[in-house]
Amino acid sequence: GLLPDWLDGNTGRIGVMGYGEDTAQVTPLEFTTKLAAASGATVVLGSAVGVNCDGDTVTGIRYQPRGSDDTTEVLPCTDVIVSAGPWSCIAEEWFEGTTFPMEGVKSTSIVWKNPDPSSIPTPRALFCGEDDRFQTHLEVYPRPDGSIYLCGIGGSDYIPTEELKLGAYREVCEAKPERVEAASLAFKEMSRVYREGGELEKSQACMRPCPPDAMPYMGKIPGYEGAYINAGHNCWGIAWAPACGKAMAELVLDGHSSSVDLSPFDPARFHRRAKGGRGRKKGGDSVGEQW
Numbered sequence: 302g303l304l305p306d307w308l309d310g311n312t313g314r315i316g317v318m319g320y321g322e323d324t325a326q327v328t329p330l331e332f333t334t335k336l337a338a339a340s341g342a343t344v345v346l347g348s349a350v351g352v353n354c355d356g357d358t359v360t361g362i363r364y365q366p367r368g369s370d371d372t373t374e375v376l377p378c379t380d381v382i383v384s385a386g387p388w389s390c391i392a393e394e395w396f397e398g399t400t401f402p403m404e405g406v407k408s409t410s411i412v413w414k415n416p417d418p419s420s421i422p423t424p425r426a427l428f429c430g431e432d433d434r435f436q437t438h439l440e441v442y443p444r445p446d447g448s449i450y451l452c453g454i455g456g457s458d459y460i461p462t463e464e465l466k467l468g469a470y471r472e473v474c475e476a477k478p479e480r481v482e483a484a485s486l487a488f489k490e491m492s493r494v495y496r497e498g499g500e501l502e503k504s505q506a507c508m509r510p511c512p513p514d515a516m517p518y519m520g521k522i523p524g525y526e527g528a529y530i531n532a533g534h535n536c537w538g539i540a541w542a543p544a545c546g547k548a549m550a551e552l553v554l555d556g557h558s559s560s561v562d563l564s565p566f567d568p569a570r571f572h573r574r575a576k577g578g579r580g581r582k583k584g585g586d587s588v589g590e591q592w
């Protein structure tokens with residue numbers, strides 16, 4: 302009874318990672334949409350292009366409203382948190398003296414339609430080892446609407462900081478057809494139900510944000526008042542989102558996070574240049590009056 306009903310094809314050795322008492326699945330779009338609605342926040346859609354400062358203090362965000370043709374508006378603010386996934390490295394251009402090296406790992410994923418709409422596939426996630434026949438290491442996630450999401454499809458591309466700063470793959474991020482084909486074949490091997498009655502619903506790609514040490518940037522942007530960054534959560538940005546959101550809210554409101562020790566995620570850890578002159582901050586560390 303442990304094996305999900307859709308896992309009825311050729312599989313190798315199967316081990317149980319957990320029984321579901323302490324695990325859960327999150328569907329990111331549904332999760333973020335509902336959280337935003339529940340928060341009561343006003344969401345302004347647009348593309349941020351810079352920040353306004355009065356000296357070292359942030360006073361507003363310059364942005365192009367979605368759907369406008371290159372008009373730039375200013376959203377006044379006391380605090381800004383740069384949280385733009387892999388594209389957050391653009392903040393280097395907005396905040397003098399900062400460096401946020403980032404790599405975007407662009408990977409294909411697919412969604413299969415439910416072959417039998419009268420029943421929902423058993424909601425067990427499956428993590429496969431490397432399948433040398435297809436160069437995949439599938440992760441399979443059945444969703445409550447009956448569809449099945451698959452990633453771990455292989456053939457990822459690695460997008461460097463300079464391209465991300467130009468907005469690479471931000472608006473359009475397409476799947477690789479040959480990886481869609483490989484993943485479909487690999488999945489159909491292990492699921493007879495899907496091989497016989499399944500249909501591909503969606504092929505897509507998305508990007509993991511990876512700083513060089515695989516640790517996120519979370520904290521105050523050095524040298525500025527009211528400037529923060531929360532980005533680069535690699536392959537854990539969905540699971541960690543609620544904890545990171547709480548920690549960042551504490552940091553902004555209380556001046557420090559009481560729920561997470563943010564020191565390992567210091568946004569200044571790769572900074573090379575120093576902003577300002579003597580007695581200012583160097584790489585985020587106060588260097589005192591002597592420097």
Ligand SMILES: Cc1cc2nc3c(=O)[nH]c(=O)nc-3n(C[C@H](O)[C@H](O)[C@H](O)COP(=O)(O)OP(=O)(O)OC[C@H]3O[C@@H](n4cnc5c(N)ncnc54)[C@H](O)[C@@H]3O)c2cc1C
Pocket residue numbers: 347348349350384385386387388389406408409410452453471507508509510531532533534535536537538539540541
């Ligand atoms: C195939 C795949 C599978 C994954 N599986 C998991 C998993 O199982 N569990 C897990 O925890 N994580 C997983 N991840 C990682 C997770 O998706 C990321 O860590 C997470 O999405 C990062 O969230 P984010 O909000 O920082 O960035 P994003 O989700 O990338 O969101 C950034 C947003 O900012 C927008 N933006 C960029 N620039 C600007 C600008 N100038 N102005 C306005 N908006 C801007 C972008 O359009 C985008 O909407 C997976 C990633 C991939 C690619």
